[in-house]
Amino acid sequence: MIEDKRAKLIVVLILCSVLVAFPNVGIVKAEGTIYIRADGSVEGTDKIQRDGNVYTFTDNVYGEIVVEKDDVVINGADYSLHGSGDGVGIYVPNNGNLEIKNIKIHAFKFAIYFDYYSKNNNIISGNTLTNNTHYGIYVYSSNNSIFGNYIEDSGVGIQLVESYNNTIFQNKIVGNGEGIGFGSGGGHSTVYHNLIADNGYAFTFWASSHNTIYGNNLINNNNQVHAWVSSNNWDYDSRGNYWSDYNGTDTNNDGIGDTPYVISTSPEDYGDADSYPLMEPVDDTVIPEFPSWTPLLVMLFAVIVLAVIYKQKLHTSSSRVCYVIVNHFVTVRI
Structure with a gap:
């Protein structure tokens, strides 16, 4: 019994x-291609609710979203945008001053793509981008803020192309082919307080200079930096980055390594170095957490x-x- x-x-x-x-x-x-038209209307789904210039998910969405309107906020409200391994999750052909936030974007080639003619001054924040085969975030425009995102299992986490004066901070970029890429010109961007871990490369630069990178945790990447015809600043205000492969000493116990962390550049040596490498990782409290155990905890x-x-x-x-x-x-x- x-x-x-x-x-x-x-x-x-x-x-x-x-x-x-x-x-x-x-x-x-699959809902096919969904449009936010220039007149503000939504076509292709009933799962995105419009309130003025704010577009909010009311459920999970299956398909691609094309944004044809300037000055809008797209709020996923922690719902998901699902792909089928191809295409673009959110595509911005020639618009700007957008805010894209709180969306879980999964299984596209590009999760978020601002095309060549897209405009400046965009905010990309609080998104979870996973299993997107080519890029998590791909940006041609300038003066963007990219923060608080979790990006995993993509070809490149964040790619900037001909892009200037961006601010990238408090993101978690883990398990990608490349963490952050700077390509085909551009520069003068600031990258700080990010976790960039377990990637093939933490950073790649192709003819992109005068970027400032500091206060980041660069942990267990196969290669930390690949820089071609690029020279950048690797510390700010006597504060550098934490490099898990740094093997220097700290004889005065001030938390800063006694010798610089040297950055290799090609085809010639531009003398790049982190002059203030951190001996310990940056406090995790400045980098947001993205818990993935919630369903298991509820089940337990x-x-x-x-x-x-x-x-x-x-x-x-x-x-x-x-x-x-x-x-x-x-x-x-x-």
């Missing part, structure tokens, strides 16, 4: 775990609650246990 009850409990736990972890699993249909909590209920009911007979989890009801006879 006890064994039978235990078997039933195991089935309940498995079912509840599935319901908690995947409460909205179902068949989804549900299992614990069920175990307590089972223990209380184990000594009763013919009881009816109703488990209510995320609007699902499971009835078990014990």
Whole structure:
């Protein structure tokens, strides 16, 4: 009898775990290309709600979004924009002064792409960009702020091309082919307080100079920097970066390495170096967390609650246990 009850409990736990972890699993249909038109209208989905110049997701969206209007805010409200391994998640052909925030963009070639004729002064913040095969963020425009994003499993996390005066800070860029790339000219951007870890390269530069990079955690990248015809500033106000492969000493215990971290450049040596390499990583409190364990923690909590209920009911007979989890009801006879 006890064994039978235990078997039933195991089935309940498995079912509840599935319901908690995947409460909205179902068949989804790609919505094709969605447009935010120049007149402000939305075409191709009913899952983006307009309120003036603010466009907010009301559910997960499956398809590509083309933005044809200036001066808008696209707020994902922590919903997802899903691709099928191709195309562009959010494509901006020739517009600007946009804010793109709080969207989970997954499985495109480009998650966010500001094309050659796109305009300046954009904000890209608080997004989670994963499994986008080519680029997480690709930007031609200038004077942009890119902050608070989590970018993983892309060819390049952030790519700037012919782009000037950008500010990139408090992002987590991990597990990509390249972390941040500067290409085909451009420069005078500031990069600070980012975690750039476990990438093929942390930084790549192609004819891009006068960028300032400081206060970043550069950890376990296969290569830290590749710079071609580029010379940049690797510290600011007597503060450099944390390099996990730095092997210098700190004899006066001021937290700064005694010798510079030398940056190799080609085809000639421009003398680039981080003159104030940090001996310890930058405090994580300046870099936002993006927890990925939430579903598992919820599921663990549900299992614990069920175990307590089972223990209380184990000594009763013919009881009816109703488990209510995320609007699902499971009835078990014990």
